[in-house]
Amino acid sequence: MKKLISTITMLAATSAIGMQAHAQSRDYINIVGSSTVYPFSTVVAERFGKSTQFKTPKVEATGSGGGIKLFCQGIGVQFPDITNASRAIKSSEVDMCKENGVKGIVEVLIGYDGIVIGNSANAKQLDLSRKDLFLALAKEVPDPKGGETLIENPYKMWSEVNPSLPKRKIEVLGPPPTSGTRDAFVELVMEEGCKEIDWIANIEKQSKAESDATKSKQLKNKFKGICHTVREDGAFVEAGENDNLIVQKLNANPNALGIFGFSFLDQNIDQIQGSAIDGQAPTFESIADGAYPVSRPLYFYVKKAHVGMIPGIREYLAEFTSKKTAGEEGYLTDKGMIPLSEDKLDAVREKVESLTTL
Amino acid sequence: MTNSNGTLSTAEKVNKSLQKRYRAEKRFRAYGISAIAFGLLCLVVLFTDIISKGHSAFFQTYVKLDITFDPTEMGVDDPTDANQLATADYDSLIRNALKEQFPEASGRRDRRALYAVVSNGAAFTLREQLKENPQLLNQTVPMWMLADDDIDTYVKHRDDAQGDTFAGRISEKQMGWVDTLIDNNQVESRFNTTFFTSGDSREPEQAGILGALVGSLLTLVVTILLSFPIGVAAAVYLEEYAPQNKFTDFIEVNINNLAAVPSIIFGLLGLAIFIGFFEMQRSLPLVGGLVLTLMTLPTIIISSRAAIKAVPPSVRDAALGLGASKMQMVLHHVLPLAMPGMLTGAIIGFAQALGETAPLLMIGMVAFVVDIPGAITDPATALPVQIFLWSDSPERAFVERTSAAIMVLLAFLISMNTLAIWLRRRLERRW
Numbered sequence: 001m002k003k004l005i006s007t008i009t010m011l012a013a014t015s016a017i018g019m020q021a022h023a024q025s026r027d028y029i030n031i032v033g034s035s036t037v038y039p040f041s042t043v044v045a046e047r048f049g050k051s052t053q054f055k056t057p058k059v060e061a062t063g064s065g066g067g068i069k070l071f072c073q074g075i076g077v078q079f080p081d082i083t084n085a086s087r088a089i090k091s092s093e094v095d096m097c098k099e100n101g102v103k104g105i106v107e108v109l110i111g112y113d114g115i116v117i118g119n120s121a122n123a124k125q126l127d128l129s130r131k132d133l134f135l136a137l138a139k140e141v142p143d144p145k146g147g148e149t150l151i152e153n154p155y156k157m158w159s160e161v162n163p164s165l166p167k168r169k170i171e172v173l174g175p176p177p178t179s180g181t182r183d184a185f186v187e188l189v190m191e192e193g194c195k196e197i198d199w200i201a202n203i204e205k206q207s208k209a210e211s212d213a214t215k216s217k218q219l220k221n222k223f224k225g226i227c228h229t230v231r232e233d234g235a236f237v238e239a240g241e242n243d244n245l246i247v248q249k250l251n252a253n254p255n256a257l258g259i260f261g262f263s264f265l266d267q268n269i270d271q272i273q274g275s276a277i278d279g280q281a282p283t284f285e286s287i288a289d290g291a292y293p294v295s296r297p298l299y300f301y302v303k304k305a306h307v308g309m310i311p312g313i314r315e316y317l318a319e320f321t322s323k324k325t326a327g328e329e330g331y332l333t334d335k336g337m338i339p340l341s342e343d344k345l346d347a348v349r350e351k352v353e354s355l356t357t358l
Numbered sequence: 359m360t361n362s363n364g365t366l367s368t369a370e371k372v373n374k375s376l377q378k379r380y381r382a383e384k385r386f387r388a389y390g391i392s393a394i395a396f397g398l399l400c401l402v403v404l405f406t407d408i409i410s411k412g413h414s415a416f417f418q419t420y421v422k423l424d425i426t427f428d429p430t431e432m433g434v435d436d437p438t439d440a441n442q443l444a445t446a447d448y449d450s451l452i453r454n455a456l457k458e459q460f461p462e463a464s465g466r467r468d469r470r471a472l473y474a475v476v477s478n479g480a481a482f483t484l485r486e487q488l489k490e491n492p493q494l495l496n497q498t499v500p501m502w503m504l505a506d507d508d509i510d511t512y513v514k515h516r517d518d519a520q521g522d523t524f525a526g527r528i529s530e531k532q533m534g535w536v537d538t539l540i541d542n543n544q545v546e547s548r549f550n551t552t553f554f555t556s557g558d559s560r561e562p563e564q565a566g567i568l569g570a571l572v573g574s575l576l577t578l579v580v581t582i583l584l585s586f587p588i589g590v591a592a593a594v595y596l597e598e599y600a601p602q603n604k605f606t607d608f609i610e611v612n613i614n615n616l617a618a619v620p621s622i623i624f625g626l627l628g629l630a631i632f633i634g635f636f637e638m639q640r641s642l643p644l645v646g647g648l649v650l651t652l653m654t655l656p657t658i659i660i661s662s663r664a665a666i667k668a669v670p671p672s673v674r675d676a677a678l679g680l681g682a683s684k685m686q687m688v689l690h691h692v693l694p695l696a697m698p699g700m701l702t703g704a705i706i707g708f709a710q711a712l713g714e715t716a717p718l719l720m721i722g723m724v725a726f727v728v729d730i731p732g733a734i735t736d737p738a739t740a741l742p743v744q745i746f747l748w749s750d751s752p753e754r755a756f757v758e759r760t761s762a763a764i765m766v767l768l769a770f771l772i773s774m775n776t777l778a779i780w781l782r783r784r785l786e787r788r789w
Contacts, residue, residue, distance in 0.1 A: 026639065028729075030641075030737075032722075039751070039752065042560050042726040046726075046728050051444075053444075056728035056729050058725050058726065058727050058737045060640070060722050060724065060725040061724070061726075076637075077639065078633070078639050078640075080640075242750050244749060244750060244752065244757075264752045266752075267527065267752040267754060268752070268754070269527065329470075331478070334474075
């Protein structure tokens with residue numbers, strides 16, 4: 001028993017020493033951030049690990065906001081080198097970075113992602129407008145009788161929203177508010193649809209024109225409150241972060257619509273179909289040329305101070321921005337990413353080579 | 359029949375109610391049986407679902423192609439030079455072989471579709487082959503290569519889609535090519551060794567469970583080495599030495615409370631202490647093990663105390679009476695007798711730790727890690743995390759791999775529980 005106890009103490013001590021020694025260095029790239037960029041980032045990381053002598057980078061999906069928070073905590077091996085984001089970094093976040101000593105941040109635009117509103121391939125394909133979607137999914141909508149008043153969303157059927165739509169129950173499966181896909185859906189679909197109602201759009205205009213800061217903010221909050229609040233009476237179902245689950249549920253229920261990233265449509269094209277938004281079907285081409293209205297840019301951010309400190313960052317950047325990766329025929333397009341145009345990609349590559357910071 | 363008062367005698371009362379009591383007895387047994395039947399039914403449904411979805415993941419489709427190791431095409435003149443081998447273009451060899459076999463694929467789109475038949479991991483297989491056998495240069499040899507996951511899915515489900523057409527992510531042309539390959543006996547289904555020998559990958563056909571398995575094992579080793587001795591020491595002190603006062607009562611209440619705290623709280627605690635304060639890196643099995651130690655300690659302390667309590671006081675009295683010191687009494691008599699009970703409790707705690715994802719999420723072990731960890735300070739994931747990550751992947755072929763990973767996790771758990779039973783049987787002493 002004595003021997004056992006002393007061995008255990010020794011083991012614990014050695015592991016503690018090993019940990020201490022390890023805290024000083026790290027030989028793999030540490031990537032955090034958006035779960036939308038994760039599928040692309042991991043493919044590049046894997047290829048990079050297999051084709052170079054560097055270790056495979058570690059990629060963690062923490063969400064865009066969570067990733068930037070970790071990224072901005074400081075300079076040093078225990079902090080991530082790269083953070084993925086499905087939106088541009090906010091100025092408040094850049095300030096937070098600066099406070100912690102993270103000054104040189106290189107922004108890399110890698111491509112676009114489309115958000116799809118789809119249903120089972122066995123059902124009829126829908127042609128929706130963003131206004132239809134706003135009216136069907138907002139918590140409060142303008143009184144259909146007219147006037148500038150809001151009422152609790154009364155619509156139960158798509159045909160009540162817009163007579164040209166089928167007489168089918170409104171049932172939409174979507175991601176929870178923690179998801180970047182949800183943020184983008186609210187901003188790109190709900191808000192845009194909301195703006196098509198003149199008197200609500202006026203609130204935003206007034207807010208911008210208002211010189212008094214507090215009043216302006218009040219109006220802006222009012223506008224956001226109307227446009228960004230999703231109904232909670234069962235017509236919109238939060239189906240969790242797992243997009244695969246949404247796809248499976250759509251298969252089981254041909255009446256339901258789902259909200260998910262384009263890569264899931266691309267991978268399950270035999271089971272689900274994307275609804276046309278404002279007359280544009282979500283296809284690779286329509287997202288790439290900007291005709292499909294619901295798409296967002298994908299970025300990642302690199303700490304300049306870590307280049308040279310952690311081996312392989314420069315090479316990883318070169319791999320990610322090369323034509324065979326992010327180009328129009330690159331392997332990321334096979335995974336459903338919508339690529340940049342050739343000129344844009346060239347510009348990005350130049351920026352990365354010179355490590356131009358924000 | 360009735361006595362003088364007109365009431366029933368005791369025996370009569372009993373006889374009268376006997377039928378009712380028998381029925382109640384039968385019903386009571388039926389409740390028990392139906393509860394077990396319900397449990398078994400759930401288990402059967404779960405297992406059939408997992409196994410029917412996952413069994414196909416243990417087989418992987420391979421495609422045979424005649425590969426010509428053309429030095430000019432690859433850009434290799436010396437096959438013993440590791441640098442040249444690393445940078446050589448193996449994809450073009452595979453492409454040439456495919457083009458030769460299917461010259462009808464001429465357009466850009468068709469070519470791309472044709473190249474997609476073989477997994478992009480095949481190039482790395484060719485590199486390994488050439489490294490081992492440098493004399494292959496300039497030769498044409500038939501080689502078995504990994505098929506792409508979409509092709510694999512097609513080959514696996516080709517037969518069950520009879521009547522209506524197979525609807526997967528595969529074009530009609532690709533189907534035609536694969537059918538030709540099958541007719542030429544150039545397609546083979548083999549046991550999926552990749553699944554057990556490699557780490558995670560974004561290409562389902564190259565993805566394996568070993569990285570997660572090793573990660574789980576390393577985390578568990580840290581947990582066992584720390585939580586068992588600490589837990590047992592705490593239990594021994596509390597049972598054998600500690601005075602009964604308000605302070606020890608307070609400690610006891612706290613331990614019982616901690617055992618019921620949701621595991622995510624321990625994750626947050628680990629994040630704050632080990633990563634925030636001690637500045638350890640994220641995603642390390644060491645940190646994971648420390649967090650899971652915190653989580654399992656209460657369980658181990660409680661079960662160890664119960665086991666120590668169950669040792670009859672007569673054993674202690676006899677040892678002390680024969681002149682043993684208190685330490686000798688504990689180490690020579692109480693601990694060996696309590697060991698089976700303590701081990702059972704500990705192993706239940708470890709099995710729980712093995713299935714935990716929530717605390718690992720907080721400390722960054724829910725990550726994409728390709729390299730198989732070699733030490734507790736290499737980044738790693740764990741089995742349940744791998745299952746979670748695969749279930750969230752868009753590629754269809756990950757569905758079967760998710761179920762296969764669940765089977766591996768179940769096998770791990772079953773072997774741990776078997777070990778617990780075996781240890782208990784072996785160490786158990788009767789008095």
